[in-house]
Amino acid sequence: MSEQLTFRKGLKDGLPICLGYISVSFAFGMMATQGGLPVWVALLISMTNLTSAGQVAGTALILSGGMYIEIAVTTFVINIRYMLMSLSLSQKVDAAMTNLQRWVLSFGVTDEIFAVAMQQKGEINARYLSGLIFTPYFGWALGTFLGAAATGILPESLRSALGIAIYGMFIAIIIPPSRTSKPILRVVLLAGALSCLFTFTPGLNLLSSGWVIIICAVAASALAALRYPVAKEAQT
Amino acid sequence: MINYTYVLTGVLIMALVTYVVRMLPLVVFRRKITNQFIQSFLAYVPYAVLSAMTFPAILSSTASGWSAAAGLLVAILLAYKDKGLLTVALGATAAVFVVEQGMALAGFPL
Numbered sequence: 408m409s410e411q412l413t414f415r416k417g418l419k420d421g422l423p424i425c426l427g428y429i430s431v432s433f434a435f436g437m438m439a440t441q442g443g444l445p446v447w448v449a450l451l452i453s454m455t456n457l458t459s460a461g462q463v464a465g466t467a468l469i470l471s472g473g474m475y476i477e478i479a480v481t482t483f484v485i486n487i488r489y490m491l492m493s494l495s496l497s498q499k500v501d502a503a504m505t506n507l508q509r510w511v512l513s514f515g516v517t518d519e520i521f522a523v524a525m526q527q528k529g530e531i532n533a534r535y536l537s538g539l540i541f542t543p544y545f546g547w548a549l550g551t552f553l554g555a556a557a558t559g560i561l562p563e564s565l566r567s568a569l570g571i572a573i574y575g576m577f578i579a580i581i582i583p584p585s586r587t588s589k590p591i592l593r594v595v596l597l598a599g600a601l602s603c604l605f606t607f608t609p610g611l612n613l614l615s616s617g618w619v620i621i622i623c624a625v626a627a628s629a630l631a632a633l634r635y636p637v638a639k640e641a642q643t
Numbered sequence: 644m645i646n647y648t649y650v651l652t653g654v655l656i657m658a659l660v661t662y663v664v665r666m667l668p669l670v671v672f673r674r675k676i677t678n679q680f681i682q683s684f685l686a687y688v689p690y691a692v693l694s695a696m697t698f699p700a701i702l703s704s705t706a707s708g709w710s711a712a713a714g715l716l717v718a719i720l721l722a723y724k725d726k727g728l729l730t731v732a733l734g735a736t737a738a739v740f741v742v743e744q745g746m747a748l749a750g751f752p753l
Contacts, residue, residue, distance in 0.1 A: 575735030
């Protein structure tokens with residue numbers, strides 16, 4: 408079954424992510440150069456971090472002269488969700504994946520790449536995952552460069568509209584399985600509702616978004632795992 | 644002008660922290676977890692994470708809550724009809740664009 412998961416299929420599956428990333432990283436590139444960083448530093452940040460919220464927050468701290476420890480903790484908290492994703496992914500990759508491949512490919516675990524990888528039936532191999540990471544990585548770098556180099560060329564109306572693109576992609580990933588699986592629907596509704604609660608409740612909204620995502624995801628998934636245990640081998 | 648030592652050290656810290664967070668679980672957990680609760684938990688995690696990241700953040704992802712709501716609606720509709728990732732993303736973007744242009748024409752503040 409995993410024979411069909413070729414490098415080429417990975418590249419192709421990564422294309423929608425790539426397009427989404429170009430628009431998001433475009434905004435990041437603009438932010439970085441508007442803040443006074445040269446184009447090459449903006450590009451360097453994107454090519455070494457490959458994460459939206461984390462690098463935006465970290466760059467904002469650098470621009471405002473934040474302390475190193477502050478940069479480290481903020482990046483950690485916002486990106487701690489990747490631990491959950493990598494753990495999930497560690498159960499999805501085939502046993503043939505070598506240590507070196509794990510060291511390299513784990514660099515490319517992002518929300519979107521993770522989501523598309525987990526959508527595949529059965530185990531996934533290193534070839535497919537490489538392709539799936541390559542196209543978005545290229546788009547992330549390209550968008551950053553374009554945004555950093557061409558600050559202000561894109562009209563505000565278009566930039567605003569593109570802001571929703573990445574969330575549109577998330578919706579496209581969570582809705583179809585919610586339609587066919589009641590447990591997944593409940594997980595989606597519960598996690599979304601909890602997240603709203605944390606965002607709008609005074610006091611609770613002081614928590615940073617990284618922690619909120621962790622708490623909501625762990626609570627919703629744990630409850631669902633207790634109430635609707637997935638049958639062994641039938642796991643998607 | 645720019646303190647490159649500071650900036651580049653900051654970038655290095657960001658990159659290292661982000662990498663270690665991603666790398667550790669994938670490198671450490673070589674064996675399949677057999678515990679049914681943990682298996683189920685990990686199967687639900689992707690949907691829970693994406694949902695928590697989308698709601699309510701999607702509503703403030705554009706210039707106006709109204710345009711974002713329109714985009715969200717279109718996205719849900721298209722996704723419900725099993726359209727692909729790109730179609731749904733572009734559909735939502737188009738809806739936001741149309742609504743914001745309409746609001747601007749009608750003189751509503753964004």
